[in-house]
Amino acid sequence: MNEEIVRLEDAWVHFDGVSVLEEVDLSINQYDFLGIIGPNGGGKTTLLKVILGLLKPSRGKVTVFGHTPEKGRKFVGYVPQYSLFDRDFPVSIWDVVLMGRLEHKKRFKRFSEEDKKLAYDALETVEMLDFKDAQIGKLSGGQQQRVFIARALVAEPKLLLLDEPMASVDSPMQTELYELFEKLRQRMAIVLVSHDISAVSIYVDKIACLNRRLFYHDSKELTAEDLEATYQCPVEIIAHGVPHRVLKEHK
Amino acid sequence: MIEILQYEFMRNALIAALLASIACGIIGVYVVVKRIVFISGGIAHAAFGGIGLGYFLGVNPVLGVIPFSIAAALSMGIIGRRTKIPEDTAIGILWVMGMALGVIFVALSPGYAPELFGYLFGSILTVPTSDIILMLSLNAAIIAVVFSLHREFQAISFDEEYATTIGLPTERLYLLLLCLIALTVVLLIRVVGVILVIALLTIPAAISRQFTHRLSSMMFLSVFLCAILTICGLWLSYAFDLPSGATIVLVSGTAFILSTVSKSIHISVFSKSI
Numbered sequence: 385m386n387e388e389i390v391r392l393e394d395a396w397v398h399f400d401g402v403s404v405l406e407e408v409d410l411s412i413n414q415y416d417f418l419g420i421i422g423p424n425g426g427g428k429t430t431l432l433k434v435i436l437g438l439l440k441p442s443r444g445k446v447t448v449f450g451h452t453p454e455k456g457r458k459f460v461g462y463v464p465q466y467s468l469f470d471r472d473f474p475v476s477i478w479d480v481v482l483m484g485r486l487e488h489k490k491r492f493k494r495f496s497e498e499d500k501k502l503a504y505d506a507l508e509t510v511e512m513l514d515f516k517d518a519q520i521g522k523l524s525g526g527q528q529q530r531v532f533i534a535r536a537l538v539a540e541p542k543l544l545l546l547d548e549p550m551a552s553v554d555s556p557m558q559t560e561l562y563e564l565f566e567k568l569r570q571r572m573a574i575v576l577v578s579h580d581i582s583a584v585s586i587y588v589d590k591i592a593c594l595n596r597r598l599f600y601h602d603s604k605e606l607t608a609e610d611l612e613a614t615y616q617c618p619v620e621i622i623a624h625g626v627p628h629r630v631l632k633e634h635k
Numbered sequence: 636m637i638e639i640l641q642y643e644f645m646r647n648a649l650i651a652a653l654l655a656s657i658a659c660g661i662i663g664v665y666v667v668v669k670r671i672v673f674i675s676g677g678i679a680h681a682a683f684g685g686i687g688l689g690y691f692l693g694v695n696p697v698l699g700v701i702p703f704s705i706a707a708a709l710s711m712g713i714i715g716r717r718t719k720i721p722e723d724t725a726i727g728i729l730w731v732m733g734m735a736l737g738v739i740f741v742a743l744s745p746g747y748a749p750e751l752f753g754y755l756f757g758s759i760l761t762v763p764t765s766d767i768i769l770m771l772s773l774n775a776a777i778i779a780v781v782f783s784l785h786r787e788f789q790a791i792s793f794d795e796e797y798a799t800t801i802g803l804p805t806e807r808l809y810l811l812l813l814c815l816i817a818l819t820v821v822l823l824i825r826v827v828g829v830i831l832v833i834a835l836l837t838i839p840a841a842i843s844r845q846f847t848h849r850l851s852s853m854m855f856l857s858v859f860l861c862a863i864l865t866i867c868g869l870w871l872s873y874a875f876d877l878p879s880g881a882t883i884v885l886v887s888g889t890a891f892i893l894s895t896v897s898k899s900i901h902i903s904v905f906s907k908s909i
Binding site for chain 1: 668670783784786787789790792793794796797798799800801802803844847848849850853
C-alpha cells in the first residue's frame with residue numbers, strides 16, 4: 385500500500401542559462417525515508433524548492449500528491465536551511481510554531497483552539513514545550529531545528545522536507561534528531577538532504593546522490609561509481625559499525 | 636508647559652504629534668524588523684512628487700501625496716520583485732525621480748510656494764484642523780489592517796520564503812505593507828517633513844526592540860516612545876526657538892544612542908557579575 389506521493393519526470397532547472405538540475409527523475413512513496421546527498425551547490429535545495437513549487441522547472445513534469453506543486457504543497461512540511469533567518473527577530477517559539485497554521489486559519493480571523501492544540505502537540509512531539517515563551521534566537525542550533533520541525537508539523541503534513549537539518553547541530557543532538565525522525569516516519573514520508581554523507585546515516589531507508597543529476601535506485605544501495613560521479617572525485621566510505629550495507633561489494 | 640496649550644496651533648501640534656505616533660509606532664516596527672528602512676526612505680522622498688502635484692493642481696498638497704506615495708510604493712515593490720532590476724536600484728531611481736518631479740511641478744505652479752520648506756522638514760506648528768481629521772482616518776485604516784493581518788505580516792517579516800511555502804500570498808501582503816508605509820509617510824509629513832520621516836519610522840521601533848521580543852509589545856512601546864520623543868522635541872523647539880522637525884529628529888537620535896549605550900554597559904556589567 386505504498387502510494388506514490390511525489391513524481392518528477394525529466395525535470396530541468398536553469399538559472400540564467402546555467403543548468404542546476406538536469407534530467408531528474410524521482411519518485412517518492414508514502415512513508416519513505418529518503419536521504420539525498422551531494423556536494424554544496426549540487427542542486428539539493430533547488431530540488432526541494434521544485435517540489436514545493438517555489439521554483440518552476442524549465443522542462444519536465446512535477447506532481448505532488450496528484451496535483452501541481454502549488455496545490456500539492458499543503459500536504460508538504462518544509463524545514464528550511466538553518467542559516468536563513470534573523471536570529472534577533474522578536475518572536476517567541478510559540479508564535480513561530482503557530483505560523484505553520486497560518487494557511488489553515490481563515491484570513492482576518494484569529495487562531496482557533498484547534499490551531500493552538502496542534503501547536504501544543506507539535507511542541508510536545510519535538511520536546512520543546514518548556515521553551516514556548518523564549519525568543520527564537522536564545523535557543524541552540526539543535527533546539528531551533530526542533531522548533532522549525534514543529535512549525536512544519538502543525539500543518540499535519542504527509543511529506544516532510546528537511547534541508548540540511550544537521551548543520552549547526554552537535555553530534556549528541558543529531559542522534560536525538562534522528563530518533564525524532566524515526567518517530568515521525570510512522571506518520572509521514574521524510575526527505576532529508578545533506579552535503580554530509582555521514583549525516584545521512586543508518587536511519588534513512590533510501591539514499592540518492594545529487595549533483596545536477598540524480599542517482600537513485602529506489603533503495604539504500606549506492607554504488608561507488610554513483611558517489612564518484614556525484615562528488616567528482618574518488619570517495620571512500622568508512623562505515624561506523626553500520627548494520628546495513630551502504631555500498632555494494634566491489635566485484 | 637501648560638500655558639503654551641492655550642494656543643490653538645499648539646493644541647493641534649500636540650494632537651498631530653500623538654496621531655503620528657500611533658501610525659509610526661505600529662508601522663515602524665515592521666520597517667525595522669523586516670529591514671525595509673531603505674524602501675521606506677524611498678517612499679517618503681518620492682512622496683515629495685505628490686506635494687508638487689498638489690501645488691500644481693491647486694489642491695491641498697497632502698491630497699496629492701496619498702496617491703503619489705502609494706504609486707511610488709507599489710512601483711518600487713513590483714519592480715523589485717518581478718523584474719531583474721535589483722530592488723535597491725529600483726528604489727534609488729524612483730526615490731530621486733519622485734523628488735525631481737516634485738521640484739518640476741512646483742516650478743510649473745503659478746506663484747510662490749511659501750510652505751514648501753515645511754513639507755520638506757516638517758511644520759507641526761501649522762497643522763490645520765482639516766489635516767487632523769485626515770490623520771485620524773488614516774490611523775483608523777492602518778490600525779484596522781494591522782489588527783486583522785498582523786499574523787500574516789509577522790510571518791512574511793520573519794521568513795518570507797517559508798511563508799510562501801505554506802501558501803500565503805506573500806507578494807500581495809508585502810505590497811500592502813508598503814502601502815501602509817506610504818500612508819504613514821503621509822501622516823508624518825506634517826510632523827517632520829518628507830526628508831526626516833525615516834527617523835520616526837525607525838528610531839522608536841529600534842529603541843523598543845532593545846526591550847522586548849514580542850512584536851505586539853514592541854508596537855505599544857514604540858507608539859509610546861514616539862509620542863514622548865515628538866512632544867519632547869516640540870517642547871525643546873518651543874523653548875529654544877528651534878525648527879520643530881529637526882529638533883524632534885535630534886531628540887530621537889540622541890535617545891537611541893543613550894539607550895543603546897546604556898544597554899551595552901548594562902550587559903557588560905551583568906555578564907561580569909556572573
